[in-house]
Amino acid sequence: MGDVHFSRGRARRGAVLVFFWILGLISLSCAARLSVEKQKLQVQKHLNRLNKPAVKTIESPDGDFIDCVHISHQPAFDHPYLKDHNIQMRPNYHPEGLFDVNKVSDEKPPIKQPKEHSAPIKQLWHMNGKCPEGTIPIRRTKEEDVLRASSVKRYGRKKHRAIPKPRSADPDLVNESGHQHAIAYVEGDKYYGAKATINVWEPRIQQPNEFSLSQLWILGGSFGEDLNSIEAGWQVSPDLYGDNNTRLFTYWTSDAYQATGCYNLLCSGFIQINSEIAMGASISPVSAYRNSQYDISILVWKDPKEGHWWMQFGNDYVLGYWPSFLFSYLADSASMIEWGGEVVNSEPDGHHTSTQMGSGHFPEEGFGKSSYFRNIQVVDESNNLKAPKGLGTFTEQSNCYDVQTGSNGDWGHYFYYGGPGKNPNCP
Structure with missing residues (x-):
C-alpha cells in the first residue's frame, strides 16, 4: 500500500x-x-519620425525610394533648438580659389595614365526624375534597414572610437575598436574647413557588418568623450544600406559618437537646402582597375558670419549646413583635419578582414590601380583655400592598408592610399 x-x-x-x-x-x-x-512598434515609430510626408517619390534603379520632402519639413527641424530657425538658403561667404573638380581632371596626373572618359558623377535616382523646387531629396528608410542595426537607438550611428589617433596609436586599441585607417592629416593650427577630390571605387566588403569608406574629417576637441567631428565622403556599408553600392554620405558628432549625431539625415542636425543631391544615395559611375577613373569633390567650410559649417559637392551643389550650436569646439574652429580611408575589421583575435580600402590595391601601384585623394586643401582664418602645411600620414598596419603622399603642379598635395586587408603579409 x-x-x-x-x-x-x-x-x-x-x-x-x-x-x-x-x-x-x-x-x-x-x-x-x-x-x-x-x-x-519601436521600429514603426522611428520610421514615422524619419520618413517625412513626400510631395513626390522617385524610385531609383537600385531599389531606393527617394522622397521629395518640403524643405521646412526635413528631419533637422525635429531638433528643439531649430523649431523657429530661419533656413539660410546660401552661405554669406565662400572660400576663394575654388575650381571645377566635379569631374576627373583633364590635366595629367603625377604618372602616366590610360585614356579615360571625363564625366560628372551622378546619383542613380536621377535617371527616373528630379525633385521639385522647394523640396529636398531624402532616401527613404525601410523597416529592414532599422532591423539590421543592433538597436533602434543605434540605427544610423557609428560605433565609438571611429577616429584614427595619429600621435598615440595603440595596437590594443586597434583590435578593440575594429577600425583601421590610412590617412593624411594636419594639426597644430586653427582650421576653418577642408577640401579634397576623392577617387571613387566600389570596394569589396567581407562581412555584412563591416564597411569601407573614404572621407575627410573636420575635428575639434580632444580624442576623449568631447570630440567634435564633421565627416563627408563616399562609403560602402551593407549594414546601413542593405547593399554594396557606393554612396555619398555625411556624419557628425559632438561627443565622440556616444549620444549625438548620425549618418546623413537620420537624425536632426544637418539642414539641407539642395533639391538635387540625396545624402546616402548611390553615386555612379565608379572607377575600374586599369580603366576609367572617376572622382568627386567635397568642400566643408565655416561661414565666418553665421558660424555654420557648410558642405559643397562638386562645383555646383551647395548641399546645406550644420548649425554652429550643434558643437562645442567646432563652434570656434577645427584643430585637426584628416583625409583618407577607413574600414571596420570584425575578425577576432588579431586576424584581418579581406574588406578592401579604396580600390583594394596598395599605393605603390599608382594611378588607375590605387585610389587617391588629390588637391587637398584647408580653409584658413581669412576664408581662403590653401595647401596644408606639415602634412603627416598614419596607418595602424601598413601591410594591410597603406598611404603615400606627393605633390606637383597639377594635383597639388595628393596621396594614394588603401589596400586589400588580409594578405600573406597581413594574416
Missing part, C-alpha cells in the same frame, strides 16, 4: 512539475511575442 501511495504522490508531483514547465513555456512564448510586438 505504501508503495502505491508513494507512486501516486510521485506522479502528482511529476504532473505539477509538467504543468509549471508548460506554464513557463507559455509565459516565455508570450513574453517573446510581446517583445517582438514592442520592437515592431
Whole structure:
C-alpha cells in the first residue's frame, strides 16, 4: 500500500512539475511575442519620425525610394533648438580659389595614365526624375534597414572610437575598436574647413557588418568623450544600406559618437537646402582597375558670419549646413583635419578582414590601380583655400592598408592610399 501511495504522490508531483514547465513555456512564448510586438512598434515609430510626408517619390534603379520632402519639413527641424530657425538658403561667404573638380581632371596626373572618359558623377535616382523646387531629396528608410542595426537607438550611428589617433596609436586599441585607417592629416593650427577630390571605387566588403569608406574629417576637441567631428565622403556599408553600392554620405558628432549625431539625415542636425543631391544615395559611375577613373569633390567650410559649417559637392551643389550650436569646439574652429580611408575589421583575435580600402590595391601601384585623394586643401582664418602645411600620414598596419603622399603642379598635395586587408603579409 505504501508503495502505491508513494507512486501516486510521485506522479502528482511529476504532473505539477509538467504543468509549471508548460506554464513557463507559455509565459516565455508570450513574453517573446510581446517583445517582438514592442520592437515592431519601436521600429514603426522611428520610421514615422524619419520618413517625412513626400510631395513626390522617385524610385531609383537600385531599389531606393527617394522622397521629395518640403524643405521646412526635413528631419533637422525635429531638433528643439531649430523649431523657429530661419533656413539660410546660401552661405554669406565662400572660400576663394575654388575650381571645377566635379569631374576627373583633364590635366595629367603625377604618372602616366590610360585614356579615360571625363564625366560628372551622378546619383542613380536621377535617371527616373528630379525633385521639385522647394523640396529636398531624402532616401527613404525601410523597416529592414532599422532591423539590421543592433538597436533602434543605434540605427544610423557609428560605433565609438571611429577616429584614427595619429600621435598615440595603440595596437590594443586597434583590435578593440575594429577600425583601421590610412590617412593624411594636419594639426597644430586653427582650421576653418577642408577640401579634397576623392577617387571613387566600389570596394569589396567581407562581412555584412563591416564597411569601407573614404572621407575627410573636420575635428575639434580632444580624442576623449568631447570630440567634435564633421565627416563627408563616399562609403560602402551593407549594414546601413542593405547593399554594396557606393554612396555619398555625411556624419557628425559632438561627443565622440556616444549620444549625438548620425549618418546623413537620420537624425536632426544637418539642414539641407539642395533639391538635387540625396545624402546616402548611390553615386555612379565608379572607377575600374586599369580603366576609367572617376572622382568627386567635397568642400566643408565655416561661414565666418553665421558660424555654420557648410558642405559643397562638386562645383555646383551647395548641399546645406550644420548649425554652429550643434558643437562645442567646432563652434570656434577645427584643430585637426584628416583625409583618407577607413574600414571596420570584425575578425577576432588579431586576424584581418579581406574588406578592401579604396580600390583594394596598395599605393605603390599608382594611378588607375590605387585610389587617391588629390588637391587637398584647408580653409584658413581669412576664408581662403590653401595647401596644408606639415602634412603627416598614419596607418595602424601598413601591410594591410597603406598611404603615400606627393605633390606637383597639377594635383597639388595628393596621396594614394588603401589596400586589400588580409594578405600573406597581413594574416
